[in-house]
Amino acid sequence: xxxxxxxxxxxxxxxxxxxxxxxxxxxxxxxxxxxxxxxxxxxxxxxxxxxxxxxxxxxxxxxxxxxxxxxxxxxxxxxxxxxxxxxxxxxxxxxxxxxxxxxxxxxxxxxxxxxxxxxxxxxxxxxxxxxxxxxxxxxxxxxxxxxxxxxxxxxxxxxxxxxxxxxxxxxxxxxxxxxxxxxxxxxxxxxxxxxxxxxxxxxxxxxxxxxxxxxxxxxxxxxxxxxxxxxxxxxxxxxxxxxxxxxxxxxxxxxxxxxxxxxxx
Numbered sequence: 001x002x003x004x005x006x007x008x009x010x011x012x013x014x015x016x017x018x019x020x021x022x023x024x025x026x027x028x029x030x031x032x033x034x035x036x037x038x039x040x041x042x043x044x045x046x047x048x049x050x051x052x053x054x055x056x057x058x059x060x061x062x063x064x065x066x067x068x069x070x071x072x073x074x075x076x077x078x079x080x081x082x083x084x085x086x087x088x089x090x091x092x093x094x095x096x097x098x099x100x101x102x103x104x105x106x107x108x109x110x111x112x113x114x115x116x117x118x119x120x121x122x123x124x125x126x127x128x129x130x131x132x133x134x135x136x137x138x139x140x141x142x143x144x145x146x147x148x149x150x151x152x153x154x155x156x157x158x159x160x161x162x163x164x165x166x167x168x169x170x171x172x173x174x175x176x177x178x179x180x181x182x183x184x185x186x187x188x189x190x191x192x193x194x195x196x197x198x199x200x201x202x203x204x205x206x207x208x209x210x211x212x213x214x215x216x217x218x219x220x221x222x223x224x225x226x227x228x229x230x231x232x233x234x235x236x237x238x239x240x241x242x243x244x245x246x247x248x249x250x251x252x253x254x255x256x257x258x259x260x261x262x263x264x265x
Contacts, residue, residue: 004040011183011216013048014246017041042078048217049250051085060091064098073103073115080123092127096120117144122154129158149179153188165196183213190222199226217247224256233264 004019020040042057060083063076076099083091100116121144129137137158144151152175159168169192175185190205203226209219224239240257247253 008044008047009182011187011213011218012246013044013217015215016044017048020044039074039078043074043081046078046081046085048247049085049253050247051082051251052249057082060095064095073099077119080120084123084127089127089130092123093131096124096127100124117151118148119150122148122150126154126157129161134158134162147178149175149182149185152178153185156185156188156192160192160195165192168192181212183209183216183219186212187216187219187222190219190226194222194226194229199229202226215246217243217250217253220246221250221253221256224260228256228260228263233260236260237264 001023004016004023007013007015007019020038020043023040039058045052058075058079060079063072063079076095080092080095080099083089083095100120103116121140125137125140125144128134128140141151141155141158144154152171156168156171156175159165159171169189172185172189172192176189179185186205186209190202190209193199193202193205203223206219206223206226209216210223213219220239220243224236224243227233227236227239237257237260240253240260243250243253244257
């Protein structure tokens with residue numbers, strides 16, 4: 001389990017998939033009849049921008065079928081992440097709302113209740129912002145605990161959607177302060193600076209993210225995008241090729257790589 005968690009936090013989602021799938025049959029985890037460990041693999045695939053979800057994907061209806069009785073948070077979350085990756089914010093809202101309601105109704109242990117504020121609310125708040133429902137997004141973001149790393153990332157993403165780069169940087173600075181060894185906020189910060197037009201600053205943040213998560217595809221793709229803007233096609237291709245080793249089914253990454261190759265040709 002610790003290997004799985006570490007791989008996921010460092011953005012090595014391919015390794016996360018392997019570790020999660022190994023737990024399904026490992027008797028140490030008593031996981032033979034437990035869907036959760038298989039769901040961990042699906043979650044890693046979604047985080048790796050693989051929206052197909054592999055051979056063990058579960059439909060939204062199947063994922064939510066047992067929510068009223070068992071509040072199986074782990075089975076639903078991969079579907080939330082996959083919908084987010086597809087840009088289907090309406091499905092994100094529907095699944096998050098249903099999941100939060102089921103967890104609250106079931107009176108599940110406090111560790112699961114915390115997931116409502118720490119994982120569900122950040123995704124839902126950003127989804128609402130992406131649908132232009134800013135008031136609802138802000139109200140929900142205000143309910144996220146101040147010590148939730150992904151909560152600060154969500155606040156930054158929402159600020160970026162509005163072009164408020166100052167607020168976005170403040171949110172990411174707080175995320176980095178709280179968890180300086182996790183690469184995700186550094187990659188987000190690179191995206192923010194690239195959108196702001198600070199290409200040199202963006203490259204520095206992507207480099208920091210890559211040092212922390214050497215198998216994390218997101219900063220590598222962002223790095224390639226900046227190099228493309230700078231007209232450094234060979235360098236961009238190298239970064240895209242490296243990223244594809246770690247996120248081989250990322251549609252937008254493949255498209256960026258193909259565009260760079262055509263530009264070179």
